[in-house]
Amino acid sequence: MDFMGSGERMGGIEDGSKRNGRVPSTGSAPLVAPQTAPVAAPPAQAPRGRRLRMLGAVGGAFLAGAVLGPIVAIPTLQAWAQDGGRAETYRLLNLFGDVFERIRAEYVEPVSDRDVIENAINGMLQGLDPHSSYMNPRSFRDMQVQTRGEFGGLGIEVTQENGYVKVISPIDDTPAARAGVRPGDLITHLNGQSTLGLTLQEAVEQMRGERGTQIRLTIRREGERNPVEIAITRDVVRPQVARFRLEGNDIAYVRLSAFNEQTEGALRRAVSQMRQQAGGNLRGLVLDLRNNPGGLLDQAVQVADDFLDQGEIVSTRARRNEDAQRWNARQGDIAQGLPIVVLINGGSASASEIVAGALQDHRRAVVMGVKSFGKGSVQTVMPIPGQGAIRLTTARYYTPSGRSIQATGIEPDIEVLATRPDPNAPQRDREADLRRALRNDAERGQQQRQPQAAPPPPPPPMNVPQSVLDRVQRVPAEGAPAFDPTRPETDHQLQQAVQFLRNLAAAPGQPQRRAQR
Numbered sequence: 001m002d003f004m005g006s007g008e009r010m011g012g013i014e015d016g017s018k019r020n021g022r023v024p025s026t027g028s029a030p031l032v033a034p035q036t037a038p039v040a041a042p043p044a045q046a047p048r049g050r051r052l053r054m055l056g057a058v059g060g061a062f063l064a065g066a067v068l069g070p071i072v073a074i075p076t077l078q079a080w081a082q083d084g085g086r087a088e089t090y091r092l093l094n095l096f097g098d099v100f101e102r103i104r105a106e107y108v109e110p111v112s113d114r115d116v117i118e119n120a121i122n123g124m125l126q127g128l129d130p131h132s133s134y135m136n137p138r139s140f141r142d143m144q145v146q147t148r149g150e151f152g153g154l155g156i157e158v159t160q161e162n163g164y165v166k167v168i169s170p171i172d173d174t175p176a177a178r179a180g181v182r183p184g185d186l187i188t189h190l191n192g193q194s195t196l197g198l199t200l201q202e203a204v205e206q207m208r209g210e211r212g213t214q215i216r217l218t219i220r221r222e223g224e225r226n227p228v229e230i231a232i233t234r235d236v237v238r239p240q241v242a243r244f245r246l247e248g249n250d251i252a253y254v255r256l257s258a259f260n261e262q263t264e265g266a267l268r269r270a271v272s273q274m275r276q277q278a279g280g281n282l283r284g285l286v287l288d289l290r291n292n293p294g295g296l297l298d299q300a301v302q303v304a305d306d307f308l309d310q311g312e313i314v315s316t317r318a319r320r321n322e323d324a325q326r327w328n329a330r331q332g333d334i335a336q337g338l339p340i341v342v343l344i345n346g347g348s349a350s351a352s353e354i355v356a357g358a359l360q361d362h363r364r365a366v367v368m369g370v371k372s373f374g375k376g377s378v379q380t381v382m383p384i385p386g387q388g389a390i391r392l393t394t395a396r397y398y399t400p401s402g403r404s405i406q407a408t409g410i411e412p413d414i415e416v417l418a419t420r421p422d423p424n425a426p427q428r429d430r431e432a433d434l435r436r437a438l439r440n441d442a443e444r445g446q447q448q449r450q451p452q453a454a455p456p457p458p459p460p461p462m463n464v465p466q467s468v469l470d471r472v473q474r475v476p477a478e479g480a481p482a483f484d485p486t487r488p489e490t491d492h493q494l495q496q497a498v499q500f501l502r503n504l505a506a507a508p509g510q511p512q513r514r515a516q517r
Helices: 049-064 077-082 084-106 113-126 137-147 175-179 200-207 263-278 297-305 351-361 441-447 466-470 492-506
Strands: 133-135 151-153 156-161 164-170 186-190 214-220 228-233 235-237 242-247 251-256 284-288 312-318 325-328 340-344 365-369 377-383 389-398
Touching: 084 113, 113 133, 113 389, 133 137, 133 200, 137 200, 137 377, 156 200, 164 175, 175 228, 186 200, 242 263, 251 263, 251 492, 263 297, 284 492, 297 312, 297 351, 312 351, 340 351, 340 492, 351 365, 365 492, 466 492
Parallel strands: 251 284, 284 340, 340 365
Antiparallel strands: 133 389, 151 235, 156 164, 164 186, 186 214, 214 228, 242 251, 312 325, 312 389, 377 389
16 A cells, blocks of 8 residues: 555566566565575674674664665675775664664563564665555555455555644545545544554554444544544445446546556446447547556556557656666557546546656647646565565656656646635645655756756647637636535536537547657
8 A cells, every 4th residue: 555645556567567576666566585695793893792692683684674676695794894885884783783772671661672673674764755664564465455456444545744644535435435534634543542653554554454343533634623533434445446437428437546456457348338338429538537546557557558559658767777667558549549638636646647647748638637746756565575575665757758747746738626716725735745755856956966957848739729728617616516526517627627528529620639759
């Protein structure tokens, strides 16, 4: 699970994307188990005794948690000690061992060595960026189950903010969504116990539980003076990853709620079924990625490929130039050339942004809504035999035109607000607002005083008549009914997308064509 809203999950990647035993993803992917060389104790700081024994054990655990890839022969600490350039690392490992000993000997209550080491590893990873973390064996198993499209719990994507748990988005048709949990809710207590001081993983584990058991959430919500109490009965969560229907028998509507192993197949079935229902009357397709927190990279690639005949879909750039990769589209368009509108908002993250960016850069779709979340990083899950796994940020991804959307997001071609502007309304957090979020390449270059590289080219111009653009109502009318998810007619962004496609089909001349790259 991607606890910031990108939905990081397990899954393989096709088209030769595997390298060195690691599989990159906007979420996570199964890997070849990494192997490490034995770790020797350092030769030297007196007194030897207990400190030396503990340092050897702790150093081994510390390094095992920091493995960056499979089949990498790590030098022994003794070899490091002989290398003057490693002196500082050697000293810091001694510091780690000293602190570990003090905790074991002096902490007010006895603590498990495993808990201390796991917390240290998790802190080491979470100190890098908001999306790197450690998963103990139970969490790792839960994530593997979840990526298959079925898991137990409440059904919410969460992150951590100021020590509390913050809701990115409830998943459609889950206990949390039915109970009224909203994006942006701050979960301050679980069954009356404060979440302050819990790690994100600990809070998530408390929210999981047996089907039929109940949990009470205390929520701080913008616009509410008093805390909101919500009781939720846990259930097996089987989110319907693709919801679809015909709008007026001429516009196909598909909402993708996540990118798990079921997504691309569900999308194909949805489009095929609606095409049969419409009987040849389809004039366009709306692909709704609003509040979709992301997930598997291979699924994002396949969904974008479903609508493209050729050209690049996405590329990734890692620390080493030789690890850069790109994915290209293959012949075949399940929409058969129908014009497409992609809906995005501030909850569209990661894999959602890959799809929106690819279709936008190729001018296969018009992107409508408001700016997306801006998570442009790739996480790789690296199993540690018998010890769970680490999820490590290993690359940034780029749209076909070379844009990095990290901390910037996808800008819509046509901005359409969901509600009328309210200066007092809280602004929704995005990637750039998260602590320790990676910077965008352009900002990073400026801070390091590097020569400014030429910015990537903007997407090709939309081949849309101005008369059609002029008819888009970018702000709901005054007095318009409040949005009700059970009533599509109250969804201003969706209604504008549907009307846009109808106006485009009725405009003189040919409808929108795809730009060739």
